[in-house]
Amino acid sequence: MKRFIAILFVFGMILSLIAGCSSTSNNKKELVIGVDDQFAPMGFRDDKNELVGFDIDYARAAGKKMGYNVVFQPIDWSAKESELASGRINLIWNGYTITDERKQKVLFTKPYLKNSQVIVTLQKSPITKLDDLAGKKIGLQSMSSAADALNANPIKAKVGNVTEYKDNVSALSDLKIGRVDAIAMDEVVARYYMSKEKDTFKLLNESLAPEEYGIGVKKGNEKLLNELQKALDDMNKDGSAAEISKKWFGEDKVLK
Structure with a gap:
C-alpha cells in the first residue's frame, strides 16, 4: 500500500510540473476579439479555413505589443454589441464602423481606416x-x-x-x-x-x-482602450501598421 501511495505521489508531482510548465509558457493575458469571419479582406476564412485578413494581422500585431495572447471569436454580427457588453469578447474588431449610435453603446479607438x-x-x-x-x-x-x-x-x-x-x-x-x-x-x-x-x-x-473604421471596447474599460490606442499609435510610428496595409491593400491606407 505504501508503495502504491508513493507511486501516486510521484505521478501527481509530475502532473503538477507539467501544468506549471504549461502555465509558465502561456502566462500572457488573453484578449478575445469578436469578428465576422466572412468580411474579406478585413477578416475571413482562406482556402485552409484559417482566419486571415488586414484586421486579423493588425490585431495580432497590436496584441503582441500589449503582451496579450489574441483569440479570435467569430460572432453573429447583428449581436456584436451584446457580445461585448456580456464580456464574452473584449473587443469588436473587424471593419467596425464608428457611428453616433454605436458610440452610445461602446468606447471607440481613434479611426484607423477610411x-x-x-x-x-x-x-x-x-x-x-x-x-x-x-x-x-x-x-x-x-x-x-x-x-x-x-x-x-x-x-x-x-x-x-x-x-x-x-x-x-x-x-x-x-x-x-x-x-x-x-x-x-x-x-x-x-x-x-x-x-x-x-x-x-x-x-x-x-x-x-x-465612414471610418474603429475598434470597439466595452463601456467603462478605459484602461484597455488606452492600452490598445497606445499600441496602435506605436505601430504607426514604427511602420508596422503601414506594412500590414501594404500587404492587403498594396498601399499605406492606415490613418495616422
Whole structure:
C-alpha cells in the first residue's frame, strides 16, 4: 500500500510540473476579439479555413505589443454589441464602423481606416445611379452600417424592398442569381470581391455615405482602450501598421 501511495505521489508531482510548465509558457493575458469571419479582406476564412485578413494581422500585431495572447471569436454580427457588453469578447474588431449610435453603446479607438458605403450591382445591370434604385430590391448585411447609410439616404423612400442577410457573401450570391437588384455594402469589401470576379460586379459612382473604421471596447474599460490606442499609435510610428496595409491593400491606407 505504501508503495502504491508513493507511486501516486510521484505521478501527481509530475502532473503538477507539467501544468506549471504549461502555465509558465502561456502566462500572457488573453484578449478575445469578436469578428465576422466572412468580411474579406478585413477578416475571413482562406482556402485552409484559417482566419486571415488586414484586421486579423493588425490585431495580432497590436496584441503582441500589449503582451496579450489574441483569440479570435467569430460572432453573429447583428449581436456584436451584446457580445461585448456580456464580456464574452473584449473587443469588436473587424471593419467596425464608428457611428453616433454605436458610440452610445461602446468606447471607440481613434479611426484607423477610411471607408464608404456603396451600391454594388451586376455589370450588365441598367442601374447606374442612386435614383435608378427606385422600385428595386436591395440587399444588405443585417445590423450593418450599410443599413444605417441606406436609411439616412433619400433614396430609401423610393426603393422597392430591402432584404437583410447574415453576411455579405450571402447577399452577393443572391445578387448574382437575381433575387436582389443591388447590394449596399462597405467599399473595401466590394472592391475585394470585384478583384476576384472581375467581370461580375460594378460600383455606382455615387456612394451612400463616407465612414471610418474603429475598434470597439466595452463601456467603462478605459484602461484597455488606452492600452490598445497606445499600441496602435506605436505601430504607426514604427511602420508596422503601414506594412500590414501594404500587404492587403498594396498601399499605406492606415490613418495616422
